[in-house]
Amino acid sequence: MKTLEFLIQRLAKAAFVVLGxxxxxxxxxxxxxxxxxxxxxxxxxxxxxxFIAQLRAQFGxxxxxxxxxxxxxxxxxxxxxxxxxxxxxxVADLIMERLPATLLLTGSAFLFSLVLGIVLGxxxxxxxxxxxxxxxxxxxxxxxxTPLFWVxxxxxxxxxxxxxxxxxxxxxxxxxxxxxxxxxxDIAHHLVLPTVxxxxxxxxxxxxxxxxxxxxxxxxxxxxxxxxxGVPKGRIIRRHVLRNAILPVFTFASVQAGQxxxxxxxxxxxxxxxxxxxxxxxxxMQRDYPVLLGVFLVTAAVVVLVNLVADxxxxxxxxxxxxxx
Amino acid sequence: MSFLRxxxxxxxxxxxxxxxxxxxxxxxxxxxxxxxxPWQGVGxxxxxPFEDPAYPLGTDLLGRDIAxxxxxxxxxxxxxxxxxxxxxxxxxxxxxxxxxxxxxRVDDMLMRFTEFFQTIPAFAMAVVLVAIFSPNITSxxxxxxxxSWPPVARLVRGEFLSLRSREFVQAAVVVGQTxxxxxxxxxxxxxxxxxxxxASLMVATAxxxxxxxxxxxxxxxNMMSWGFMIGAARxxxxxxxxxxxxxxxxxxxxxxxxxxxxxxxxxAMNPHLRGRKG
Numbered sequence: 033m034k035t036l037e038f039l040i041q042r043l044a045k046a047a048f049v050v051l052g053x054x055x056x057x058x059x060x061x062x063x064x065x066x067x068x069x070x071x072x073x074x075x076x077x078x079x080x081x082x083f084i085a086q087l088r089a090q091f092g093x094x095x096x097x098x099x100x101x102x103x104x105x106x107x108x109x110x111x112x113x114x115x116x117x118x119x120x121x122x123v124a125d126l127i128m129e130r131l132p133a134t135l136l137l138t139g140s141a142f143l144f145s146l147v148l149g150i151v152l153g154x155x156x157x158x159x160x161x162x163x164x165x166x167x168x169x170x171x172x173x174x175x176x177x178t179p180l181f182w183v184x185x186x187x188x189x190x191x192x193x194x195x196x197x198x199x200x201x202x203x204x205x206x207x208x209x210x211x212x213x214x215x216x217x218d219i220a221h222h223l224v225l226p227t228v229x230x231x232x233x234x235x236x237x238x239x240x241x242x243x244x245x246x247x248x249x250x251x252x253x254x255x256x257x258x259x260x261x262g263v264p265k266g267r268i269i270r271r272h273v274l275r276n277a278i279l280p281v282f283t284f285a286s287v288q289a290g291q292x293x294x295x296x297x298x299x300x301x302x303x304x305x306x307x308x309x310x311x312x313x314x315x316x317m318q319r320d321y322p323v324l325l326g327v328f329l330v331t332a333a334v335v336v337l338v339n340l341v342a343d344x345x346x347x348x349x350x351x352x353x354x355x356x357x
Numbered sequence: 358m359s360f361l362r363x364x365x366x367x368x369x370x371x372x373x374x375x376x377x378x379x380x381x382x383x384x385x386x387x388x389x390x391x392x393x394x395p396w397q398g399v400g401x402x403x404x405x406p407f408e409d410p411a412y413p414l415g416t417d418l419l420g421r422d423i424a425x426x427x428x429x430x431x432x433x434x435x436x437x438x439x440x441x442x443x444x445x446x447x448x449x450x451x452x453x454x455x456x457x458x459x460x461x462r463v464d465d466m467l468m469r470f471t472e473f474f475q476t477i478p479a480f481a482m483a484v485v486l487v488a489i490f491s492p493n494i495t496s497x498x499x500x501x502x503x504x505s506w507p508p509v510a511r512l513v514r515g516e517f518l519s520l521r522s523r524e525f526v527q528a529a530v531v532v533g534q535t536x537x538x539x540x541x542x543x544x545x546x547x548x549x550x551x552x553x554x555x556a557s558l559m560v561a562t563a564x565x566x567x568x569x570x571x572x573x574x575x576x577x578x579n580m581m582s583w584g585f586m587i588g589a590a591r592x593x594x595x596x597x598x599x600x601x602x603x604x605x606x607x608x609x610x611x612x613x614x615x616x617x618x619x620x621x622x623x624x625a626m627n628p629h630l631r632g633r634k635g
Contacts, residue, residue: 052473064489071489177613179565181572182587182605185594189602193595287475294480298569302591312481313573316488328485332477339476 042343046336053332057325058104069093071321114322123326127308133203134307138292140227145234146285153242158269175236180295184229184302198225201304230299241284245277286342290335363625370621376614384431391425395581406599415599427607430583437498438564444502446556449509454540457517471510479504483566487575494577497570501563512555516548550626557619561612568608583608
C-alpha cells in the first residue's frame with residue numbers, strides 16, 4: 033500500500049516536470065523575437081509571406097493565447113512534437129530514430145563513470161594521505177575543470193590521429209556491412225572514445241563524492257566498534273563502510289542524469305555520433321526550432337524517467353526511505 | 358585576520374589565487390598587449406607555435422594571433438562567469454530567503470519551482486534559450502544564470518530555515534522589525550559564508566558552460582572567446598593541433614584555479630570541517 037502511494041506521488045512529480053517543459057517550450061516560441069510562425073518554420077526574418085500566413089492559420093496563431101496553449105499541449109501529449117520544415121519529417125520521427133544511439137552512449141558513460149568513480153574513491157579513502165590518494169584526487173581535480181568537448185578533441189588527437197588505435201567519427205564503419213557479432217564489436221570499438229570522454233568529468237565528480245562519503249562513514253561509531261572487535265580492514269571497508277557510503281553517491285548520480293544528457297550534445301557533436309545531441313547541434317546550425325524544442329522536451333522526459341526509476345530502486349535498496357522524501 | 362591566515366595555509370588555494378590574478382591581469386591588459394583586434398589577421402596563416410617569436414602560440418588559417426585570441430577570450434570568460442553568477446545568486450538568494458523565512462505554502466510553491474529547474478537538463482536548456490533569443494552576451498549571461506540558480510536557492514532556504522528560529526531573530530521580531538528587514542539585516546549576514554563558497558564554484562561552472570555554448574557556435578559574434586576558438590579549429594585538428602590545444606589549456610587552468618580558490622574559501626570559512634579532508 034505504502035509503495036503504491038509512493039509510486040503515485042513520484043509519477044505525479046514526473047508528470048508535473050514534463051508538463052512544465054511543454055509549457056516552457058510554448059512560452060519560448062511566443063517570447064522569441066519575431067513571428068512565432070516564422071520561428072516554427074525555422075525562417076529567420078523575411079520568409080515567404082504566403083507560407084507564413086498559411087502556417088499561422090494552421091497552428092491557430094490567430095487564436096487567443098490560452099487556446100493556442102491548449103492545442104499545443106494536446107498535440108504534444110498525443111505524441112506530435114511538430115514538423116521539421118527543414119528536413120520535411122515529423123520531429124518525433126527524427127528523434128525516435130536518433131534516441132537509441134544517445135541512450136547507448138549516455139548509458140555506457142554513466143556505468144563507466146560510476147564504476148570507475150566508486151573504485152577510485154574507495155581506493156583514495158582506503159589509502160588516505162598516501163601518494164595514490166594524492167594522485168587520484170589531483171586527477172579528479174583536473175578532469176573536474178576540463179571542458180568535455182576539449183577532452184574529446186584531445187582524445188581524438190592522441191588516440192585516433194597519432195596512435196590510430198580508435199576511430200574518431202561515427203558509430204560504425206560505414207559501408208563495411210558487418211552483421212551480428214562483428215557489428216556489435218564494431219560499434220563497441222566506436223563507442224570507446226565517446227564513452228570515456230563523456231564519462232571522465234563525471235568520474236571525477238563521483239570519485240570526490242565517494243571519497244568524502246567513505247571518510248564520513250569511517251568516522252562513525254559502528255566502524256570503530258568493528259575495528260575494536262578486530263575485523264580486518266579490507267572487510268570493514270567492503271562490508272561496513274562501502275555499503276553505507278554508497279547510497280549518497282547513487283542519489284547524486286541519479287540527480288546528475290540530466291547533466292550527462294547535456295554533455296552528450298557536446299560529445300556527439302565532436303564524434304559525429306548519430307544521437308539526439310548531434311541532432312540538436314544540426315538543428316542549431318539550421319535554425320530548426322521545432323527540432324530543438326523537441327530534443328529539449330525528450331531529454332527532459334528521459335531525465336525524469338531515470339530519476340523515477342532511481343527513486344524506486346533507492347527505496348528497494350534502502351527500505352528505511354519513507355514516502356516523504 | 359584568522360580567516361586570511363587559514364586561507365594562506367592552503368597551498369592549493371594560494372596557487373589558484375596566483376593563477377587567477379595572472380588571468381585577470383592578462384584580461385585587463387589585452388588591449389594594451391594586442392592593440393590590433395583578435396579577429397584581424399596579423400601574421401602568416403597557420404604558423405606553428407614558436408615558429409615566429411612574434412606569435413609564440415602560432416596563428417590560425419586567417420593569420421590571426423592565437424595568443425591575442427586567448428588574451429581577449431579571458432575577458433569574455435571572466436565577464437560572463439562573474440555576471441551570470443551574480444545574477445544567479447540574486448535570484449537564488451531572493452527565492453531561497455522567501456521560502457525559508459515564510460515557510461508553509463510559499464515554501465512549497467517556491468521549492469516545487471526550484472525542483473523543476475533543477476530536474477530539467479541544464480545545458481540543453483541553456484542551448485535552447487540562447488538559440489531562441491539569438492546569441493549575444495546578454496542572452497548568454499542570462500541563460501547561464503537561469504540554469505544555475507537552483508542550488509543557491511536550496512542552500513539559502515536551508516540556512517534561513519535554521520536561522521529563523523534563533524533567539525536573535527526572535528528578538529528582532531519582538532522589537533518590531535519587518536520581515537524583509539529581518540531577512541536582509543539579521544539572517545542574511547549570518548548565511549553569507551556558504552553563499553560565497555557556492556558562488557565561487559559557480560563562476561567556474563559558468564565559465565565551462567560559456568565555453569561549451571560558444572564551442573557549439575552559440576557565442577557572441579563580436580567577442581573572441583576560448584570556446585569559439587576551439588569550435589572553429591575543430592575541423593583543422595589534424596593539420597593544426599595548436600589552434601585547439603592552447604585555448605583549451607586556458608579554460609582548464611582558469612577553471613582549475615577558481616575551483617581551488619573555492620575549496621580554499623570553504624576550508625577557511627568552515628574550519629570545523631577541516632578534519633574531514635585530512
